[in-house]
Structures are given as C-alpha cells and as structure tokens.
Amino acid sequence: MKRIADSFPNIPEKIAELADLAYNLWWSWHPSARMLFKFLNRIAWKESGHNPVQMLRELSRGTLNVASEQAEYLRHYDVVLARFHEEIQTKVCWFAANVADPSCLPVAYFSAEYGLHHSLPFYAGGLGFLAGDYVKECSDLGIPMVAVGFMYPEGYLLQKIRVDGWQDDIDEVLDRDAAPIRRVMTEKDEQLIVKVPFVDPPVYVAVWKVDVGRIPLYLMDTDIDMNDPWNRKISAHLYIGDIEQRLRQEMVLGIGGIAMLNALGIKHSVLHLNEGHPAFALLERIRERVAEGMKFQAAVEQVRATTVFTSHTPVPAGHDVFPFHFMDKYFSHCYPFLGLSRDNFLQLGIHPVDPSAGFNMTSLALGLSGYKNGVSRKHGEVTRRMWQPLWPDRKEEEVPIGHITNGIHVPTWIEPKMELLFNKYLGQNWLEDHDNPVIWKLIDDIPNAVLWPVHYWLKIKLINFIREQARIRWNNNKVNPVNVITGGVLLDPLALTIGFARRFASYKRAGLIFKNIERLAKILNNRWEPVQIIFAGKAHPSDDEGKRILQRIFSLAQDPSFGGRIAFVENYNEQLAQYMVHGVDLWLNNPIPPLEACGTSGMKASLNGVPQLSILDGWWLEGFNGKNGWAYEGKGDDRDAEPLYDILEREIVPLYYVLDEDGVPNGWTEVMKEAIKGTGAFFSSRRMAKAYALDYYQHAFRSV
Numbered sequence: 059m060k061r062i063a064d065s066f067p068n069i070p071e072k073i074a075e076l077a078d079l080a081y082n083l084w085w086s087w088h089p090s091a092r093m094l095f096k097f098l099n100r101i102a103w104k105e106s107g108h109n110p111v112q113m114l115r116e117l118s119r120g121t122l123n124v125a126s127e128q129a130e131y132l133r134h135y136d137v138v139l140a141r142f143h144e145e146i147q148t149k150v151c152w153f154a155a156n157v158a159d160p161s162c163l164p165v166a167y168f169s170a171e172y173g174l175h176h177s178l179p180f181y182a183g184g185l186g187f188l189a190g191d192y193v194k195e196c197s198d199l200g201i202p203m204v205a206v207g208f209m210y211p212e213g214y215l216l217q218k219i220r221v222d223g224w225q226d227d228i229d230e231v232l233d234r235d236a237a238p239i240r241r242v243m244t245e246k247d248e249q250l251i252v253k254v255p256f257v258d259p260p261v262y263v264a265v266w267k268v269d270v271g272r273i274p275l276y277l278m279d280t281d282i283d284m285n286d287p288w289n290r291k292i293s294a295h296l297y298i299g300d301i302e303q304r305l306r307q308e309m310v311l312g313i314g315g316i317a318m319l320n321a322l323g324i325k326h327s328v329l330h331l332n333e334g335h336p337a338f339a340l341l342e343r344i345r346e347r348v349a350e351g352m353k354f355q356a357a358v359e360q361v362r363a364t365t366v367f368t369s370h371t372p373v374p375a376g377h378d379v380f381p382f383h384f385m386d387k388y389f390s391h392c393y394p395f396l397g398l399s400r401d402n403f404l405q406l407g408i409h410p411v412d413p414s415a416g417f418n419m420t421s422l423a424l425g426l427s428g429y430k431n432g433v434s435r436k437h438g439e440v441t442r443r444m445w446q447p448l449w450p451d452r453k454e455e456e457v458p459i460g461h462i463t464n465g466i467h468v469p470t471w472i473e474p475k476m477e478l479l480f481n482k483y484l485g486q487n488w489l490e491d492h493d494n495p496v497i498w499k500l501i502d503d504i505p506n507a508v509l510w511p512v513h514y515w516l517k518i519k520l521i522n523f524i525r526e527q528a529r530i531r532w533n534n535n536k537v538n539p540v541n542v543i544t545g546g547v548l549l550d551p552l553a554l555t556i557g558f559a560r561r562f563a564s565y566k567r568a569g570l571i572f573k574n575i576e577r578l579a580k581i582l583n584n585r586w587e588p589v590q591i592i593f594a595g596k597a598h599p600s601d602d603e604g605k606r607i608l609q610r611i612f613s614l615a616q617d618p619s620f621g622g623r624i625a626f627v628e629n630y631n632e633q634l635a636q637y638m639v640h641g642v643d644l645w646l647n648n649p650i651p652p653l654e655a656c657g658t659s660g661m662k663a664s665l666n667g668v669p670q671l672s673i674l675d676g677w678w679l680e681g682f683n684g685k686n687g688w689a690y691e692g693k694g695d696d697r698d699a700e701p702l703y704d705i706l707e708r709e710i711v712p713l714y715y716v717l718d719e720d721g722v723p724n725g726w727t728e729v730m731k732e733a734i735k736g737t738g739a740f741f742s743s744r745r746m747a748k749a750y751a752l753d754y755y756q757h758a759f760r761s762v
C-alpha cells in the first residue's frame with residue numbers, strides 16, 4: 059500500500075501526516091489546522107493560494123525539517139492531528155444519536171457543482187457553495203454520504219476586464235497534480251476508469267476523489283486518452299452551452315455517476331439530487347432494476363421511495379430542456395428495454411403546459427422522486443405553483459413539494475477573529491452548538507466598543523487585500539493605470555462601504571443602483587458622510603447581457619466624478635467572497651423577485667456582523683425581523699431603485715455616521731448584533747442538514 063506521504067518526498071517522518079491532512083478539506087474549516095500549514099512558511103502558503111498540496115510539493119526539505127524540530131510546532135501538530143483523527147473516525151455523532159446507525163446505507167448526493175475552496179474550481183456560484191457547505195455539514199453531523207460531481211479541468215475562467223470594461227474570459231487549466239484531489243486507484247495500481255452506459259461511441263470517466271471530512275466526493279473526468287476529442291471535452295467546464303454536449307454532460311453526471319458508484323462498490327443508497335442536472339441518475343437506477351428482473355412500474359416505485367430532489371430554480375426558463383430528437387439519439391435503444399413505448403418514455407420529461415418543448419429535467423426529477431423540496435419558504439410556494447400542472451387534480455397548496463430553507467456552513471464562513479470573539483462571549487463550545495438559538499442571545503453581551511474594532515480591522519484587511527491585488531495586476535499584467543484605480547486603490551476605510559458580489563446574472567441587477575446617477579453621486583460624494591461600493595462577480599462567458607451590465611459598472615467606476623468611490627474587483631472567487639462578506643459594512647441585494655430562490659451570500663455577511671439591505675425575496679422573507687438589516691418590497695422593475703436610495707439616505711447613512719467620542723457607531727453596532735443573532739442558528743447548514751436527515755433521509759432509508 060502506498061502511503062499518502064510518499065507523494066511528498068520532502069516531508070520528514072515526524073510530520074508525515076501533514077500529507078493526509080492536506081488531502082482532506084477538513085483543514086479548511088478548522089483554523090488550527092490551517093495554521094499548521096501557514097506556520098511552515100507564510101509566504102509559500104500565500105503563494106500557493108492556500109493550497110497545502112501545492113505548498114508541500116514546493117517546500118524544501120530544509121524548511122520542513124526546521125518545523126519538524128520545533129517543539130512548539132510538534133505540539134500543535136499533535137493536537138490538530140489527534141482532533142482530525144477523532145472527528146473523522148468517531149462513531150459518536152448527531153446522526154448516530156438521532157437518526158440511525160451511520161454504517162447503514164449512505165446518501166449519494168449528486169450535484170453539478172461544488173464550492174469547497176478556491177483551490178478547486180468546481181463551482182459557478184450559489185448552487186455550488188450550497189452543495190459544498192452541505193457536504194461539510196453532513197460530515198460534521200456524521201450523516202453517511204458519498205458525493206458525486208465533475209472534475210472540471212477548465213473550471214477556472216479567469217476574468218480579465220479590458221480597459222473598455224468588457225470581460226475577457228481566459229481559460230486556465232487546472233494542474234491536477236497540484237490540486238488537493240487524488241486519483242482513485244484500482245488493485246492493479248491504475249486510475250479507476252468507468253464506462254458510462256448508454257453513450258455510443260462509449261465515454262469513459264477517470265475517477266478522482268476529494269475527502270471532505272468524513273465524506274468522499276468522487277469526481278469524474280472525461281479528459282483522458284481513451285476518449286475521442288469530443289468526449290474529452292464533456293467535463294471541461296461547467297454548464298456547456300451547446301445543447302447536445304450539455305445533454306451528454308448531464309448523462310455522464312447522472313448515469314456515469316451511478317456507474318461510478320457501482321464500480322466503487324456502493325450499490326444501495328438513498329439518492330439526493332441537487333437540482334435537475336443529475337436527474338438521469340433516476341433513469342439509470344430504474345434501468346438497473348429492470349435489468350435485474352423488476353417490472354418497470356415496480357422499479358419506479360422503489361426508486362421514488364428512495365430519492366430526494368431539491369429544486370433551486372424559480373423560473374420555467376431556468377430548467378434544462380432537451381430536444382426530443384437528441385433524446386431519441388441517445389435513449390431510443392432503452393425504450394423497449396424498459397418496456398416503454400417512445401411516447402411513454404418521453405412522457406417522463408414532459409411539462410404539461412408545454413408538452414412539445416422538449417424533455418424537461420425537472421419534470422423528470424419531480425415525477426420520479428418521492429421527496430421534493432424548494433430551498434426557502436417562498437421558493438417552496440413558487441415551485442408548487444409552477445409545477446402544479448404535474449398534479450392536475452390537486453390544489454396548489456396540496457402539490458407534494460415542501461421546502462427546506464438553505465443555510466451556510468458556519469465554521470467555513472465565520473471569520474477567525476470573530477470566532478475568537480464569540481468564544482469569549484458565547485462560551486468555548488458555541489460552535490459545537492451553533493444551531494441552538496439560545497446561545498445567540500449572548501451576542502448582546504459583547505460591548506459595542508469591542509465588536510466595532512474587530513469589524514473595522516476586517517474592513518482594513520479587505521481593503522488591503524484589494525489594494526494588493528491591484529498592485530499585483532499592475533505589476534505583473536501591466537494593466538492600464540485607470541484599471542488600477544477601478545480595482546479599488548482609492549477605497550477609504552473610514553467610508554461606509556457597500557458590497558455587491560455575486561454572479562452577474564441579469565436577474566440579480568448589479569446595475570440597479572445606477573438607475574439615477576445624480577442621486578447616487580450625491581450619496582457617494584457626500585463630503586462628511588461618504589459612501590463607497592465594491593463590486594465583484596463574473597458574467598457567464600456566453601451571457602452578453604451580463605457582460606454589458608458589468609461594462610457599464612466598470613465605466614462608471616472609471617468616471618472621475620465618482621472619485622474612486624466605486625470599485626470593481628476582478629475575479630470573484632471563494633477567497634474574495636470571504637474577504638468581502640467579512641469586511642464590508644453593508645451587503646446589498648436587489649434581485650427581481652421571486653427569482654432569488656434563496657440566496658446565501660447575505661447569510662455569510664450577516665453571520666459576521668455585516669447587515670444587508672435587500673429586496674424581500676428568498677431567505678430574507680424569513681430572515682428579516684425589522685432590526686437586523688433593511689428590507690423593501692420589490693416590484694421587479696426600475697422603480698426598485700427609488701426605495702434603495704431612500705433607505706440609504708434616510709436610515710443607513712445617518713445611522714452609520716453617528717459616532718460616540720471613542721469613534722464607535724453604537725446604533726450601527728446594534729444592527730450588526732441583530733444581524734448576527736438572526737443568522738447563526740436558523741440559517742446554518744446545520745439546521746438545514748438536520749431537516750433533510752429527519753424529514754427525508756430517515757424515511758427514505760427504510761425503502762432501500
């Protein structure tokens with residue numbers, strides 16, 4: 059058996075288990091484990107982009123030897139590794155105590171994206187972070203799970219903004235050997251390769267693995283020699299635009315995913331589909347059962363009783379629909395095998411309101427899953443209304459789709475300095491018990507004069523980070539000086555700072571605040587009470603409208619009449635998200651309702667004492683309580699800009715700038731505390747994962 063440490067020839071024996079830690083993302087949500095890497099060499103840590111695998115590869119034997127001879131380092135090492143082994147192996151966990159023996163069957167969680175850490179470019183946005191946070195939480199709670207997804211070698215699209223503000227998308231290919239992922243090896247010491255059923259000529263996937271605490275995430279990679287060039291590109295990047303290739307991508311995710319689990323010896327499980335992309339997994343599960351001799355209808359019942367489907371998309375246009383001729387091309391050989399006519403098969407993916415539109419992945423998933431939900435209370439209602447035609451004899455409120463509101467993984471998104479502060483006032487064990495609402499009442503005990511300087515320090519940290527990025531770009535890429543300014547070098551730590559960072563999808567309306575330029579200029583340029591806005595986010599490469607919105611914001615940021623109070627920071631990713639949700643003063647969110655199914659970035663900000671100003675949509679309908687931020691009803695058109703200015707001018711700016719003699723804005727700090735109190739328990743992925751386990755998994759387990 060090869061040891062993991064063997065892949066790092068420079069590691070001395072005494073600290074060899076750093077290698078195990080490097081390949082388990084557990085380190086990323088435990089600050090003491092992060093420090094273990096950082097202590098080795100701060101500069102190498104930073105330059106690796108906080109990727110311990112890359113760092114351990116590059117550090118010299120000398121540097122590693124020095125650490126392995128330091129008594130203090132070794133003590134820290136022993137403590138962290140003991141905790142790591144304990145948490146990974148223990149049988150004592152919430153799931154065991156409350157649901158079932160974790161050695162019962164696993165949940166197979168399928169998602170097209172995972173946002174786990176910026177060293178793994180396997181995400182586009184909120185859906186991915188939801189999945190990543192959820193898997194981490196399931197590990198913490200001991201929910202038995204295997205996760206399935208793609209290894210996107212070209213998942214990183216570097217965003218470069220030209221001087222005219224247009225977004226250029228630059229492919230950056232992942233260095234697989236430097237990423238914290240490992241090949242899954244066979245007994246013959248070769249990488250496991252699995253053939254995807256159905257597709258002809260055949261497609262093969264190479265299997266990779268990332269450990270996320272206790273949970274293995276298996277990733278499929280089609281970029282291997284055995285595949286022809288078209289097939290190699292199937293897993294190149296997320297959400298391929300070409301419809302046939304997209305169909306093939308989803309076939310590999312769903313059907314290949316099931317085949318991969320079989321090859322790994324995982325034959326029985328509860329299936330949880332995160333969004334419709336992997337829904338072909340249902341067909342494969344039915345096909346397997348029919349192959350074993352079950353009748354089609356019995357197979358459907360069995361698959362249904364063991365499947366959870368979570369929908370995230372509140373508009374009909376957001377669901378994947380494939381033309382019937384492509385369905386015929388790839389699936390016609392299995393119609394008779396399943397004992398179905400062509401019509402009966404295609405019926406599985408019909409939306410009754412528009413039956414000729416094509417094969418709808420959400421229809422498929424809703425029809426074949428026994429447990430179905432939306433991702434916030436409002437989104438549950440919207441989903442029931444949208445899909446009521448699938449249950450023509452039921453009233454809207456009787457449609458069997460529930461909701462479980464999304465949450466964030468608190469250990470991932472709490473800033474370490476805030477965590478230390480909470481340790482002091484909420485008790486050392488608050489993190490263990492963070493979904494208990496009672497402990498959050500203790501936030502009131504934090505004196506304003508203690509909370510405020512921590513926040514201010516985080517704001518400085520954000521601004522320093524932004525300046526450093528701008529300096530690097532100026533230095534390395536020789537960008538135009540105007541772009542250096544636009545990148546945020548003129549940001550002022552004393553000014554009220556608004557953050558707007560998310561994908562540049564049109565419905566999120568990054569440009570809404572620019573509706574009335576004069577009014578905005580007056581707010582930003584107020585001499586005594588200045589306001590500044592930091593934008594970040596990528597437009598999808600094929601989304602020209604999103605790129606135009608971005609371009610407009612960028613050109614306004616270049617406009618001297620705003621005096622550098624608008625910044626656009628390139629290349630939004632997990633790392634920049636962390637700095638922003640920790641360090642701005644106010645989080646802004648103004649989607650077209652009800653298109654924000656839930657939203658999570660506002661939760662990340664609120665948890666760290668950054669209240670949000672948001673249109674009432676998604677989670678904010680449940681989260682806003684009148685004290686923990688600001689809210690207004692959106693109409694969905696340009697008129698939504700007016701209340702935004704009103705609230706800023708009348709409430710937010712004045713409150714922020716009332717300081718006591720020590721410079722503490724007490725009124726503001728009270729809102730910060732309410733934001734924290736209103737988020738930590740309910741909007742955690744812990745509350746969410748417990749709900750999935752209790753409401754769905756434990757029932758579904760009985761039918762496997």
Ligand SMILES: *Cc1c(COP(=O)(O)O)cnc(C)c1O
Nearest residue numbers: 183184560631632635657658659
């Ligand atoms: C949390 C997060 C998102 C989701 O943001 P929303 O505003 O909820 O859509 C997207 N991208 C990154 C990097 C995130 O961390």
